[in-house]
Amino acid sequence: xxxxxxxxxxxxxxxxxxxxxxxxxxxxxxxxxxxxxxxxxxxxxxxxxxxxxxxxxxxxxxxxxxxxxxxxxxxxxxxxxxxxxxxxxxxxxxxxxxxx
Amino acid sequence: xxxxxxxxxxxxxxxxxxxxxxxxxxxxxxxxxxxxxxxxxxxxxxxxxxxxxxxxxxxxxxxxxxxxxxxxxxxxxxxxxxxxxxxxxxxxxxxxxxxxxxxxxxxxxxxxxxxxxxxxxxxxxxxxxxxxxxxxxxxxxxxxxxxxxxxxxxxxxxxxxxxxxxxxxxxxxxxxxxxxxxxxxxxxxxxxxxxxxxxxxxxxxxxxxxxxxxxxxxxx
Numbered sequence: 441x442x443x444x445x446x447x448x449x450x451x452x453x454x455x456x457x458x459x460x461x462x463x464x465x466x467x468x469x470x471x472x473x474x475x476x477x478x479x480x481x482x483x484x485x486x487x488x489x490x491x492x493x494x495x496x497x498x499x500x501x502x503x504x505x506x507x508x509x510x511x512x513x514x515x516x517x518x519x520x521x522x523x524x525x526x527x528x529x530x531x532x533x534x535x536x537x538x539x540x
Numbered sequence: 541x542x543x544x545x546x547x548x549x550x551x552x553x554x555x556x557x558x559x560x561x562x563x564x565x566x567x568x569x570x571x572x573x574x575x576x577x578x579x580x581x582x583x584x585x586x587x588x589x590x591x592x593x594x595x596x597x598x599x600x601x602x603x604x605x606x607x608x609x610x611x612x613x614x615x616x617x618x619x620x621x622x623x624x625x626x627x628x629x630x631x632x633x634x635x636x637x638x639x640x641x642x643x644x645x646x647x648x649x650x651x652x653x654x655x656x657x658x659x660x661x662x663x664x665x666x667x668x669x670x671x672x673x674x675x676x677x678x679x680x681x682x683x684x685x686x687x688x689x690x691x692x693x694x695x696x697x698x699x700x701x702x703x704x705x706x707x708x709x710x711x712x713x714x715x716x717x718x719x720x721x722x723x724x725x726x727x728x729x730x731x732x733x734x735x736x737x738x739x740x741x742x743x744x745x746x747x748x749x750x751x752x753x754x755x756x757x758x759x760x
Contacts, residue, residue: 442639442641445639446639502628504622504624504625504626505626505627505628506626507620507622507626508626508627508628510612510615510620511615511619511620511626511640511677511678511681512615512639512640513613513614513615513616515612515613
């Protein structure tokens with residue numbers, strides 16, 4: 441429970457940047473309408489790459505705070521994997537809805 | 541039960557420069573081990589190697605005789621106080637204590653200066669109080685050992701004396717490895733003092749030993 445709370449706290453800090461990327465993907469899907477499926481590969485890699493970039497930037501600027509999470513047993517890897525997977529699932533869900 | 545933390549066979553190179561080559565350190569429950577050394581001798585690197593966050597060519601980090609890797613993932617074994625502030629500044633004192641499952645009342649009893657300050661964010665505390673809070677959570681959170689990198693930084697003389705007393709009280713519960721440039725304070729509370737020089741650890745006991753090894757100059 442504590443681990444989840446810590447991960448959620450870290451995710452709050454990067455949520456806006458990730459959500460803006462998701463919104464831009466929705467915008468692209470909306471613009472291309474029924475042809476948007478042709479862009480799914482591009483959108484997938486766009487999301488994956490920005491997820492990595494946003495996470496790297498976050499841990500670069502919060503390098504010192506990482507020791508706080510570490511002392512609580514939450515590693516950078518755990519933070520990265522859980523927040524990225526969660527955000528990617530949100531993206532996938534929204535993209536599917538937008539496409540339909 | 542007495543637990544031991546030993547580090548030896550540590551070899552660290554940065555390019556062609558050898559930083560650490562012949563290191564032996566031992567910490568025990570109930571004891572404070574001090575680590576001294578001039579700037580750039582590798583004290584923080586050694587701590588990071590023990591923690592597993594810095595790779596070295598070779599090392600042997602043992603807890604109770606068992607070689608352990610990636611200690612940073614085991615806060616039950618070892619907690620680390622870095623030399624800079626590490627608590628996210630937007631957190632309140634209460635939230636920090638809650639994260640570490642510690643109680644506000646206990647902090648206020650041990651450090652009365654925190655009375656009525658639990659709802660403040662850590663960046664609203666003074667530098668000394670911020671550091672004291674960091675020390676408190678690292679020392680009080682259950683673990684076998686704690687490594688403290690420059691714990692006396694930001695503290696005023698009264699706070700330093702208070703922290704020294706606190707560490708002496710708490711050493712019954714865990715072993716400490718402490719490094720700080722304020723060597724007199726470190727000598728006061730340490731049971732064992734190692735001096736890191738030219739990549740090697742030297743066991744020292746007195747100020748004279750430190751002078752002989754070139755760490756200090758008495759009389760200047």
